[in-house]
Amino acid sequence: MNGRNVEISLTVNGETVTESVEPRRTLVDFLRENLALTGSHVGCEHGVCGACTVRLNGEIVRGCLMLAVQCNGAKIETIEGVSDSGEVADLQDAFEKRNALQCGFCTPGMLLTAQELLAHNKAPSRDAIREHISGNYCRCTGYHSIVDAIEAVAQQRGRR
Amino acid sequence: MKPAPFAYARVRSVDEAVALLGETAEAKVLAGGQSLIATLNMRLSAPPLLVDINGIDGLEGIAHSDGTVTIGALTRHVEAERSGTIAAHAPLIARAMPHIAHPAIRNRGTIGGSIALADPAAELPACLLALGGDIDIAGPDGTRTVKADDFFRGLFETALGPCDILTGIRIPAASKNTRIGFAELARRHGDYAIVGLAAAAQGDGKGLKNVRLAYFGVGSTPLRQPKAESALSSELNGKSIDAAIAALDLDPPDDVQATGAVKKYLAGVLLRRVIKQLMEPLQ
Numbered sequence: 001m002n003g004r005n006v007e008i009s010l011t012v013n014g015e016t017v018t019e020s021v022e023p024r025r026t027l028v029d030f031l032r033e034n035l036a037l038t039g040s041h042v043g044c045e046h047g048v049c050g051a052c053t054v055r056l057n058g059e060i061v062r063g064c065l066m067l068a069v070q071c072n073g074a075k076i077e078t079i080e081g082v083s084d085s086g087e088v089a090d091l092q093d094a095f096e097k098r099n100a101l102q103c104g105f106c107t108p109g110m111l112l113t114a115q116e117l118l119a120h121n122k123a124p125s126r127d128a129i130r131e132h133i134s135g136n137y138c139r140c141t142g143y144h145s146i147v148d149a150i151e152a153v154a155q156q157r158g159r160r
Numbered sequence: 161m162k163p164a165p166f167a168y169a170r171v172r173s174v175d176e177a178v179a180l181l182g183e184t185a186e187a188k189v190l191a192g193g194q195s196l197i198a199t200l201n202m203r204l205s206a207p208p209l210l211v212d213i214n215g216i217d218g219l220e221g222i223a224h225s226d227g228t229v230t231i232g233a234l235t236r237h238v239e240a241e242r243s244g245t246i247a248a249h250a251p252l253i254a255r256a257m258p259h260i261a262h263p264a265i266r267n268r269g270t271i272g273g274s275i276a277l278a279d280p281a282a283e284l285p286a287c288l289l290a291l292g293g294d295i296d297i298a299g300p301d302g303t304r305t306v307k308a309d310d311f312f313r314g315l316f317e318t319a320l321g322p323c324d325i326l327t328g329i330r331i332p333a334a335s336k337n338t339r340i341g342f343a344e345l346a347r348r349h350g351d352y353a354i355v356g357l358a359a360a361a362q363g364d365g366k367g368l369k370n371v372r373l374a375y376f377g378v379g380s381t382p383l384r385q386p387k388a389e390s391a392l393s394s395e396l397n398g399k400s401i402d403a404a405i406a407a408l409d410l411d412p413p414d415d416v417q418a419t420g421a422v423k424k425y426l427a428g429v430l431l432r433r434v435i436k437q438l439m440e441p442l443q
Contacts, residue, residue, distance in 0.1 A: 047265060065268065070214065
């Protein structure tokens, strides 16, 4: 047997995409290399750093621990999609205001992870925020300002 | 790194999966993929074929009947984490769940995959062993059931043969007398444990009976501790707890996280914490 290409059809940020992929191509490489959606980053490539976080059928997953062939028929959302739609605009503002990013490498994954937390928990404690983002490495901020930003957005959304 | 090339087959039934595994030596089952794809990316393994079982109907779901909780192999961690049935009838699993990796991984990883891989530092194999659960397996010769006590055989080695599929697990549902305890030490929340302990028992007056302790992260498999268990099953006081800690039969190897001596000491620390939990009746 060999890794003969497989044709897949899926929705990425609302657009239907049909591509032929090698079975070994990971979802994040597919997004970056085949579709030029380079907002999802490739860090550790073994599920530790969280830089490749994307949404699969509405839930965050590691883009490096999914194969593109597994996503036939799936709905994928990346930072480009949630950014263009304005879904995470308030989180992006809060990250900027509170210096919750420096180099920005972890930020797309961090934003998607934070967005999922706030979808399930309207008023998370700081501990709950830290626990939820525990799978996303940031080597610049020391996390404190990220927790501040997510907490601020939770409070802001609660007031709306 | 990127995986070495492999072929990919998405199957629709357990029979189809078992047949395909029989045709290709070294083929691997792809369930949640949260450990498998990491090892492929790092080229720690290079199987010729991945058999994707995610399209098989009926392998997922959580059910409770006749004093047994059944969890289908393809049930995602997140489903167990949010399940009212698990919270009410399998509280040890519920307590362990937040310690398993991170949200994005729990969204994808499966209960069956965790048991089948049998990572010695993973939480669920130890929980299953502490609960005295059963593992349901389908293979070339039909289906069979293996007890958790007989399932974990060595480092990443289980009772599963190369053409077998783990189809689900069954655990005794909690009763009024059920006591559970769970504790682990990890450097970062969600990382594999330096040392961990899952425990189950029955309340017996002021004491405990049928204590089952399953340590993880301290050997090649999750490890029961019969001597410490019996020390706790007679009477429960400072003396019997000290005796149980002295009776811990562990010889953890050094690893990147801690020396064996530190791990052994921490195993005693965790036992004290877990005994406190075992003394509390379930709400």
